[in-house]
Amino acid sequence: MKSSFFLSFLCLTTVCLSQPQIESAFRIARLKYNGGGDWYNGPTEEPNLLRFVRQCTNIDVNPEYEYVDLSSDKLFSYSFLFMTGHGNIAFSDYEVQRLRTFLMNGGFLYADDDYGMDGAFRREMKKVFPEQNLVDLPFTYGLYHCQFQFPNGVPKTHEHDGHPPQGFGIFYKGRLVVFYTYESNPSDGWDDPEVHNDPEPVRQDALRFGTNIVVWALTQ
DSSP: OOOHHHHHHHHHHHHHHHHHHOOSSSSOOOEEEESSOTTTTTTTTTHHHHHHHHHHHHOOOOOOOEEEETTTTTTOOOOOEEEEEEEBEEEEEEEEHHHHHHHHHOEEEEEESSSSOOHHHHHHHHHHTTTTEEEEETTTTTTGSSSSOOOOOSOOOOTTSOOOOEEEEEEEEEEEEEEEESSSSGGGGGHHHHHHHOOHHHHHHHHHHHHHHHHHHOOO
């Protein structure tokens, strides 16, 4: 009897140890995409933002640079994807379906136009949610007020074409699943200070705004 119990316990332990360990700390995964755009630029952005989030909130974070592509088995181990770049984006039909499934099942995507990806991003997102358009979020929307106050919406980090910054969203069953910033580029403000030499108040605004995005994504 003891021998049978021991064997059962040993089998159960072996099964448990063979399962992938679940990361409890919040992580951001940089979305790797095809098409030629520089999806990889600014690798200090996410670690710096996550360290700032840890200072300003009680969110447990893992401040590491991680990336994932839509076909990877690792995709669904993340809840928050971030994408940026200056050029083209191209999703395959399989990647379109994977991203749609990710977003419809609790995932969140933040995309920041680093100057030059707007047309490609809008085209590819229309494949992911053909029944929806990106909608301009009003300044009263909760993301702009959930941790730090941004009464005028998205802060202007970089000049780009000189147009007002905008924040757009796609919703699924009332939940914001895609947030897109245009003519603003707050993620560049997360970089190490010497990368863009932004004034410190501008950089702090970008980090505060990034914190709002994280808090909103985690508390909806």
